Amino acid sequence: MTEQPVYYFDNNATTRIASPVFEAMLPFLKEQWGNPSSAYSFGHDVGRHVDHARTKVAELIRAEPREIIFTSCGTESNNSAIHSALLTQPERRHIVTTTVEHSATLKFCAFLQKQGYEVTFLPVTADGALDLAQLKRSIRSDTALVSVMWANNETGVLFPIQEVAAICRSKGVLCHTDAVQAAGKINIDVKELGVDLLSLSGHKLYAPKGIGLLYVKRHTKYHPYIIGGGQERGRRGGTENVPYIVAFGKAAELALANLAKENTRVRALRDKLETGILERIPGASRNSPVEPRLPNTSNLAFCGVEAEGILMLLDQAGICASSGSACTTGSLDPSHVLTAMGCSASRARASVRFSLGIDNTAAEVDCLLERLPVIIEKLRANAPVDEAAESSIAVSSGSEVP
Amino acid sequence: MTEQPVYYFDNNATTRIASPVFEAMLPFLKEQWGNPSSAYSFGHDVGRHVDHARTKVAELIRAEPREIIFTSCGTESNNSAIHSALLTQPERRHIVTTTVEHSATLKFCAFLQKQGYEVTFLPVTADGALDLAQLKRSIRSDTALVSVMWANNETGVLFPIQEVAAICRSKGVLCHTDAVQAAGKINIDVKELGVDLLSLSGHKLYAPKGIGLLYVKRHTKYHPYIIGGGQERGRRGGTENVPYIVAFGKAAELALANLAKENTRVRALRDKLETGILERIPGASRNSPVEPRLPNTSNLAFCGVEAEGILMLLDQAGICASSGSACTTGSLDPSHVLTAMGCSASRARASVRFSLGIDNTAAEVDCLLERLPVIIEKLRANAPVDEAAESSIAVSSGSEVP
Numbered sequence: 001m002t003e004q005p006v007y008y009f010d011n012n013a014t015t016r017i018a019s020p021v022f023e024a025m026l027p028f029l030k031e032q033w034g035n036p037s038s039a040y041s042f043g044h045d046v047g048r049h050v051d052h053a054r055t056k057v058a059e060l061i062r063a064e065p066r067e068i069i070f071t072s073c074g075t076e077s078n079n080s081a082i083h084s085a086l087l088t089q090p091e092r093r094h095i096v097t098t099t100v101e102h103s104a105t106l107k108f109c110a111f112l113q114k115q116g117y118e119v120t121f122l123p124v125t126a127d128g129a130l131d132l133a134q135l136k137r138s139i140r141s142d143t144a145l146v147s148v149m150w151a152n153n154e155t156g157v158l159f160p161i162q163e164v165a166a167i168c169r170s171k172g173v174l175c176h177t178d179a180v181q182a183a184g185k186i187n188i189d190v191k192e193l194g195v196d197l198l199s200l201s202g203h204k205l206y207a208p209k210g211i212g213l214l215y216v217k218r219h220t221k222y223h224p225y226i227i228g229g230g231q232e233r234g235r236r237g238g239t240e241n242v243p244y245i246v247a248f249g250k251a252a253e254l255a256l257a258n259l260a261k262e263n264t265r266v267r268a269l270r271d272k273l274e275t276g277i278l279e280r281i282p283g284a285s286r287n288s289p290v291e292p293r294l295p296n297t298s299n300l301a302f303c304g305v306e307a308e309g310i311l312m313l314l315d316q317a318g319i320c321a322s323s324g325s326a327c328t329t330g331s332l333d334p335s336h337v338l339t340a341m342g343c344s345a346s347r348a349r350a351s352v353r354f355s356l357g358i359d360n361t362a363a364e365v366d367c368l369l370e371r372l373p374v375i376i377e378k379l380r381a382n383a384p385v386d387e388a389a390e391s392s393i394a395v396s397s398g399s400e401v402p
Numbered sequence: 403m404t405e406q407p408v409y410y411f412d413n414n415a416t417t418r419i420a421s422p423v424f425e426a427m428l429p430f431l432k433e434q435w436g437n438p439s440s441a442y443s444f445g446h447d448v449g450r451h452v453d454h455a456r457t458k459v460a461e462l463i464r465a466e467p468r469e470i471i472f473t474s475c476g477t478e479s480n481n482s483a484i485h486s487a488l489l490t491q492p493e494r495r496h497i498v499t500t501t502v503e504h505s506a507t508l509k510f511c512a513f514l515q516k517q518g519y520e521v522t523f524l525p526v527t528a529d530g531a532l533d534l535a536q537l538k539r540s541i542r543s544d545t546a547l548v549s550v551m552w553a554n555n556e557t558g559v560l561f562p563i564q565e566v567a568a569i570c571r572s573k574g575v576l577c578h579t580d581a582v583q584a585a586g587k588i589n590i591d592v593k594e595l596g597v598d599l600l601s602l603s604g605h606k607l608y609a610p611k612g613i614g615l616l617y618v619k620r621h622t623k624y625h626p627y628i629i630g631g632g633q634e635r636g637r638r639g640g641t642e643n644v645p646y647i648v649a650f651g652k653a654a655e656l657a658l659a660n661l662a663k664e665n666t667r668v669r670a671l672r673d674k675l676e677t678g679i680l681e682r683i684p685g686a687s688r689n690s691p692v693e694p695r696l697p698n699t700s701n702l703a704f705c706g707v708e709a710e711g712i713l714m715l716l717d718q719a720g721i722c723a724s725s726g727s728a729c730t731t732g733s734l735d736p737s738h739v740l741t742a743m744g745c746s747a748s749r750a751r752a753s754v755r756f757s758l759g760i761d762n763t764a765a766e767v768d769c770l771l772e773r774l775p776v777i778i779e780k781l782r783a784n785a786p787v788d789e790a791a792e793s794s795i796a797v798s799s800g801s802e803v804p
Contacts, residue, residue: 008444014437014641022431029424029610035416038724039710040717042410072474072612073640075630104630104639111629203641208431210474210612210643227513228477228506237506238475239416239605241612308441315442322440 006318007364009273011204011357012153012181012297013322017247018206018358024250025208028243036240037231046242053249057213060252061179061198062189069214069235070245071226074180074201075104077214078147080225080236081176081197082108084216085145086117087223089174092144094118098130098159099340101149105178106336109147122148126342127289128157135164139171145197146173151181154324154337154353155288156297158186165194174220180204180212184255185263185294196220202244206358207251211244258358266356267295269365273354274298276369281376287338287351296356299338301347305379310352313375319368321354408720409766411675413606413759414555414583414699415724419649420608420760426652427610430645438642439633448644455651459615462654463581463600464591471616471637472647473628476582476603477506479616480549482627482638483578483599484510486618487547488519489625491576494546496520500532500561501742503551507580508738511549524550528744529691530559537566541573547599548575553583556726556739556755557690558699560588567596576622582606582614586657587665587696598622604646608760609653613646660760668758669697671767675756676700678771683778689740689753698758701740703749707781712754715777721770724755 008016028049034040036047054065071077082095082105097109099121109119120138124130130148139146146168150161161177168175176197179188184205190198197220202211216222216235228237277284283303302310307323314321324335334348343351354368410418430451436442438449456467473479484497484507499511501523511521522540526532532550541548548570552563563579570577578599581590586607592600599622604613618624618637630639679686685705704712709725716723726737736750745753756770 010437010440010442013440013445014435016435017431029419033416033418034722035412035611038412038415038722039713040412040722040724042717042722043415072478072643073628075640076474076628078630079628079639102630103632107639108629201641208643208645209437209641210646226475226478226481227510228480228504230505237481237509238477239603239611241474241610243610244612311441315444320436320440320442320444322442 007367008320008359009354009356009368010320010322011360012156012353012355014203014209015206015357016359017208018251018254020254021207021247021250025243025247028246032242036242037229050240050242050245053245056249057200057252060183060188060256061200061215062191063215064218066233067190067215067218069216069222069232070240070248071212071214071236072210072238072241073212074102074178074199074204075212076225077199077201077212078102078104078176078178079108080214081199082112082145082147083225084221084223085174085176085197086112088221089144092142094120094140094143096120096122096135096138096143096146096148098122098124098148100124100128100152100157100337101147102153102178102180105147105149124340128152128155128337128341130159130164132160132163132167136167136171139167139173143171143173145176147176147178149178149181151179151185151294151297152337153181154335155299155341156181156294156355157288158182158292158294160292161195162193168196169194181294184251184259185266185296187259190215190217202248202251205251205255207247208244211241211248213248262358263295266358266360269360269362270296270298270354270356272362273356273365273368274300276365277372280369280373284376287341287343298354299351300354301343301351302376303347303350305350305376307350307352309379310375313378314372317371317375319371321352323349323352409769410722410761411756411758411766411770412722412724413762414558414755414757416605416611417608417759418761419610420653420656422656423609423649423652427645427649430648434644438644439631452642452644452647455647458651459602459654462585462590462658463602463617464593465617466620468635469592469617469620471618471624471634472642472650473614473616473638474612474640474643475614476504476580476601476606477614478627479601479603479614480504480506480578480580481510482616483601484514484547484549485627486623486625487576487578487599488514490623491546494544496522496542496545498522498524498537498540498545498548498550500524500526500550502526502530502554502739503549504555504580504582507549507551526742530554530557530739530743532561532566534562534565534569538569538573541569541575545573545575547578549578549580551580551583553581553587553696553699554739555583556737557701557743558583558696558757559690560584560694560696562694563597564595570598571596583696583699586653586661587668587698589661592617592619604650604653607653607657609649610646613643613650615650664760665697668760668762671762671764672698672700672756672758674764675758675767675770676702678767679774682771682775686778689743689745700756701753702756703745703753704778705749705752707752707778709752709754711781712774712777715780716774719773719777721773725751725753726755
């Protein structure tokens with residue numbers, strides 16, 4: 001059994017299940033295991049807890065419970081939103097999205113392109129920002145959907161979704177936002193936001209991995225993606241994952257209650273971390289503007305050092321951070337988000353994301369600020385040392401056998 | 403908090419999470435919450451447990467670990483299998499299935515019909531059996547897939563999947579089986595069976611609701627349905643549901659170890675229940691042949707009585723059973739499975755499914771055999787009594803105001 005990491009700075013990848021969330025779902029892993037779709041009270045009673053959770057996740061985003069469809073993850077939510085927009089408007093075969101979306105949107109759109117749909121992938125500026133005039137121009141009479149993420153998972157950059165939704169509304173086009181990284185970190189009010197569809201994932205806000213939701217604004221036509229039984233009022237087949245739905249409800253309740261306080265606390269920690277690194281490490285720089293950005297995310301480039309090496313040495317020190325998204329780990333390509341912002345491949349490969357959460361403390365940040373400069377220095381020192389070592393071997397090899 | 407039902411005879415709807423399964427997944431809900439796709443050891447280590455679980459579920463069906471794709475449920479598995487067969491063979495636009503499939507296949511195929519695909523829904527005999535000659539004839543040069551369930555969820559009737567797969571092989575057509583109800587109840591050997599694709603669901607074999615898998619035979623082309631990150635070797639996007647994957651692995655291990663013994667034990671209990679009811683209750687009869695059938699399932703008609711009333715009174719006695727599938731509960735239509743077998747709507751509406759599991763005991767069956775005859779008698783007696791009451795009200799209404 002691995003020990004928990006001492007310092008976890010990768011909360012955009014996943015989060016620990018909060019204790020009250022675990023406690024809330026526990027009965028549904030033990031005594032309360034009935035099928036909520038069953039006719040008897042042992043099932044019905046479980047169904048009432050599903051209803052309660054639906055109310056709680058709806059409250060987090062100021063939606064109505066009937067506007068919530070539980071899914072298995074953010075990826076399913078994004079796929080479902082796009083699929084539904086196309087299926088309910090068969091005469092519209094064009095989608096607008098951006099080059100910096102999560103792969104759940106990007107790869108699904110690339111798949112749809114192969115199926116004969118047209119997709120416009122909007123670029124971003126060096127600041128990671130959208131050009132709203134360009135977005136407006138990209139909408140056509142046959143555009144089925146504009147799908148734009150709210151908060152970027154790698155940089156934390158926030159897109160002006162309220163403005164995007166207003167443009168969509170003025171053009172009579174559906175608007176979807178992937179709000180997976182926004183939830184629990186910034187305030188979400190779907191009414192104010194004006195979007196038609198919105199995706200969330202439980203495990204980014206202290207619920208388990210394997211539960212998500214799709215908000216579908218009332219009166220928006222919807223076509224299910226996972227098709228089967230009559231669960232979720234016929235909008236998502238498959239027996240309800242009761243324990244995780246209950247967990248998601250509890251996590252949403254906690255997120256809403258703690259949002260303002262946590263937001264301030266985490267922002268201060270993140271700024272301490274970021275300022276500390278930029279002050280202490282020469283050649284370190286931020287991969288995004290200071291604002292508009294998630295309060296918990298910092299994506300930094302360490303000139304001349306490979307992120308892979310940094311992450312390995314951080315790991316040895318019990319510190320978790322990441323380069324890019326966990327969903328694309330293992331890929332040899334540099335981050336598509338950073339390259340879309342105009343970063344060179346070498347800068348993208350020298351970039352590390354730190355993402356904070358409710359468990360992080362000032363002491364942890366202090367420790368990171370103490371260790372990271374040493375790690376970077378070591379990595380920078382290593383390259384020339386290796387070269388020197390190599391040439392010394394070359395010189396000595398002709399003289400004596402060691 | 404509801405108490406657990408005293409007598410649960412609805413194991414085809416869902417099962418209790420077995421204690422060793424709960425214990426196995428617990429660490430992944432608590433300490434071991436890293437993202438298995440992350441680069442650091444806190445993530446990697448979790449990934450190793452995912453690998454172990456994959457080996458265990460593979461062993462249950464005699465597959466290789468690399469042939470397993472974890473999904474969120476049996477419904478997703480069925481949708482994915484059919485979708486992949488069509489996407490990887492775009493020139494083939496015809497599917498063969500049966501009229502008695504689970505809605506995850508039936509409704510997905512109906513959806514595909516609307517998208518321009520052709521679907522042949524094969525009928526079944528009064529015994530719920532397939533006509534294999536008819537199946538063979540239904541396969542065309544443009545058939546992409548034959549999707550036939552192994553064990554019917556409502557009646558327990560088993561289809562001869564090995565023969566179906568052999569026919570498909572001889573015709574060069576992919577074969578998928580929905581084995582959700584078969585798993586843990588009968589032996590599964592995919593190599594012997596010869597299918598190309600096979601769906602399983604965790605919550606039918608004592609793992610939680612919200613995890614499934616799709617077996618994809620090696621060298622079979624596959625196109626993902628949930629499209630996003632590189633998880634499951636690019637075949638299913640979405641952060642891995644580690645706790646449930648581990649749970650599924652443990653449940654598979656237990657199912658394999660206990661299969662022969664449990665099969666015999668449960669079959670004896672089911673037969674005791676079935677024979678007991680048929681002996682004690684006049685007008686009761688079986689909705690399927692004795693064999694070939696799952697050892698745990700009994701679907702019985704109670705002539706002249708509505709199943710709804712039976713289930714309500716059973717519920718009051720703390721006994722869980724069902725009419726049809728939980729996935730279609732709330733539907734006013736009589737069971738599509740029973741009507742496909744030629745049952746009248748009234749007989750279908752008078753039918754109750756009892757499905758047993760590892761927790762059921764002989765004492766529970768004795769109790770059911772004691773109570774059910776009283777319930778049926780009461781319901782049969784009630785109808786004329788109600789009519790009499792109604793006419794007495796009609797008579798008295800003209801005389802005095804109550």
